[in-house]
Every structure is written in structure tokens, then in C-alpha cells.
Amino acid sequence: MFVDEVEVRVAAGDGGRGCVAFRREKFVPRGGPSGGDGGDGGSVILVASQHMNTLVSFRFHPDFRAQRGQHGMGSNMHGKNGQDLTIRVPVGTVVLEIDEENGTPVQVADLTADGQEFRIAAGGMGGRGNARFVSSTNRAPRRADPGVPGEVKMLRLQLKLLADVGLVGFPNAGKSTLISRISAAKPKIASYPFTTLTPHLGVVSLSDDRSFVVADVPGLIEGAHRGLGLGHQFLRHLERTRLLIHIIDVSGETQRDPVVDFETIRRELELYRPELADKPQLAAANKIDVMADSDVVDRLEARLAERRIPMYRISAVTGEGVGALVEAMWHHLSLPEHES
Numbered sequence: 001m002f003v004d005e006v007e008v009r010v011a012a013g014d015g016g017r018g019c020v021a022f023r024r025e026k027f028v029p030r031g032g033p034s035g036g037d038g039g040d041g042g043s044v045i046l047v048a049s050q051h052m053n054t055l056v057s058f059r060f061h062p063d064f065r066a067q068r069g070q071h072g073m074g075s076n077m078h079g080k081n082g083q084d085l086t087i088r089v090p091v092g093t094v095v096l097e098i099d100e101e102n103g104t105p106v107q108v109a110d111l112t113a114d115g116q117e118f119r120i121a122a123g124g125m126g127g128r129g130n131a132r133f134v135s136s137t138n139r140a141p142r143r144a145d146p147g148v149p150g151e152v153k154m155l156r157l158q159l160k161l162l163a164d165v166g167l168v169g170f171p172n173a174g175k176s177t178l179i180s181r182i183s184a185a186k187p188k189i190a191s192y193p194f195t196t197l198t199p200h201l202g203v204v205s206l207s208d209d210r211s212f213v214v215a216d217v218p219g220l221i222e223g224a225h226r227g228l229g230l231g232h233q234f235l236r237h238l239e240r241t242r243l244l245i246h247i248i249d250v251s252g253e254t255q256r257d258p259v260v261d262f263e264t265i266r267r268e269l270e271l272y273r274p275e276l277a278d279k280p281q282l283a284a285a286n287k288i289d290v291m292a293d294s295d296v297v298d299r300l301e302a303r304l305a306e307r308r309i310p311m312y313r314i315s316a317v318t319g320e321g322v323g324a325l326v327e328a329m330w331h332h333l334s335l336p337e338h339e340s
Helices: 056-060 175-182 258-272 294-306 322-334
Strands: 005-011 044-049 063-065 085-090 093-098 105-111 117-121 152-159 165-168 200-206 210-216 243-249 281-286 311-313
Touching: 005 056, 005 117, 044 093, 044 105, 063 085, 085 093, 093 117, 105 117, 117 152, 165 175, 175 200, 175 210, 175 322, 200 322, 210 322, 243 258, 243 322, 258 294, 281 294, 281 322, 294 311, 311 322
Parallel strands: 005 063, 044 085, 165 210, 165 243, 243 281, 281 311
Antiparallel strands: 005 152, 044 117, 093 105, 093 152, 200 210
16 A cells, blocks of 8 residues: 555653662661662654655554653662664655644655654653752752653654656556556556556666666646645655656547647646746657547647657557657756756
8 A cells, every 4th residue: 555644643752750769778877869860761763764665554553652761760770761763764755743733734854865864752851860969058858850751743754756757647648558668667557547546666777777767646637736636645756856757648539639638737737836847848749559630749749849848759558659758868867957
């Protein structure tokens, strides 16, 4: 099951209490105070792991608590510190802290590298034992500090896939077929809308040890930025991509105008987040093997030229034109960012 957003509660460990104790030993007159300090509570630490690709485990285990510090003891024995709690999350996880008063989430971390750590909740300090309060005027203090409570936070974890290229387009435009042809990814492929219900990642390998990662994002429709269809829950997976590929169905089977399809998807990207529409883009006129009207494709190419977006005529099913498209992807990815 692919889950890319969850809410969890994390609680760091409380500090242990300080101890009030006095030495009661034979041959030690006026032994004095001997209460030790409490141990510090454990912290909660998030660690990015490349071996995870979903947040599904947090759906069934949304509450995490680190170990509390041990209380202080007599004979000046300090309590043991609580162990830190390490929570593994997928690489690409964005951590948002939810404000208790107004419920507003605020981003506090973005874990984009394997092994990257972030301490999200600090453990409480242990309290001081009465041996700490001895002075020239107070030889037998009966005071000790309580431990400081650990931090407790409500978090929203959002997964944004790390991919170089994002495939966008209407349902059944051929995105899943294309990614299955150019990579080892095996998404579900069928002839009905919304076959793909979760994003898929595929590694594209070229000659000379060249490779890049492609993300197949579930089909978008008009109003996706408002949550219609599969909505904006998957649009955020495009935010980290460096290049977008519009997959446009030109077969005529949908009875839709390919130019309108392109403009609709581009508008949804812009309404969701303007910088998405500003990313470098290519277009693939797909299903040319069953194309009914070549004039439609010519008109689409002319509109794309106005926006300075190169178009490639392909058939994801037969493989026609796919090689040229993949090489174009690599070419744009290899350009410096200010030139792409």
C-alpha cells in the first residue's frame, strides 16, 4: 500500500526526578545528603532511509515515545539516561509540526539524503538531587528537582518522491505504458481511467552508464489543484522533479482535443504551484500508431512551439520515437539549470 501523508504524535522522554537521601553509614558521623540526579530523557530522532518508499507503517502505529530518564538514587547515584528513539522515514519526507493552538502545519525539516537525521523532540533534563543543594548555611537540604518533561509534538509527514523526470497527462494518455517500456517499473496498465492509483518510480538506463529516475504520476483532470479526481495529493510529487514530460493522447479515441488537454494540464500545474509550470518541459504526442488525424498533431505541435516546448511523436506501445524522447530527456537533465 502506498501512503504518502500521515499524522503522528511523538513524545520525548521525561527527565528523572532528583533524589532526597542522606548517608546512614556506621563510622560516618553526620553523613550528609547523598541524593543523586535524575537521568535525562531520550530524544526522538527522525532518520531518512533509502530502504523505505512509503509511510504506510505510520498509519498503523501513529504514536511514538522515547524512554524516560531513571530517577536519582541514594549514595550519590545518578539515574540512567533514557535511550533516544530513532524513527526511520523514507528519503524525501517533509516534516511539518502542527501548531497546537490553530492546527496550522509548519515545515521544520526536509529529509532528502539517505542517513540524514533530525531531532524532532528533545528529551527532558533530569532533576537535581539534594546533594546539589548543600551550602555553608544549609548542610542538610531536603530539596530535589523534578525532572523536566520531554517535548511532545504532533507531526504531519509528507512524502515527496525524488525523481528527475515527471510524466503528466490525462488518465489513459499512456504514461504507465511509457514508463514500463523505458524502465523496469511495472505499473498496472488497462484501458479504463485512473488505472494508476499511486505514483511509480522507474530508473532509465542508457549507454555509457547514464541513468535517471522517472516518476509516473496518476492521471490529472481539470480541477486537480482543488482535489478533483486524484487531486493534489499526487501533484506534490512533481515538486522535486527537474523536467516535466506532457504525455498527450493524439489517437482521437477520447474525442478530446489534444491542444485542450495540454492547456488544461498546464493550467492545473500553474494553479497548484506556479513554479511547477515554469519547470523545463517536453511533450510526447503518444499513440501515433493509431492516430486518426495527422492535422490534429500538427496543430498541437504548432501550439507547443509557441510555448517553446519541443514535441516528440511516439508510440509507447510499439516503441516508435521513444528512443529519441529518452535521449532528449537526458540532454535536458545534463544541461546546467539556468540553461535547461
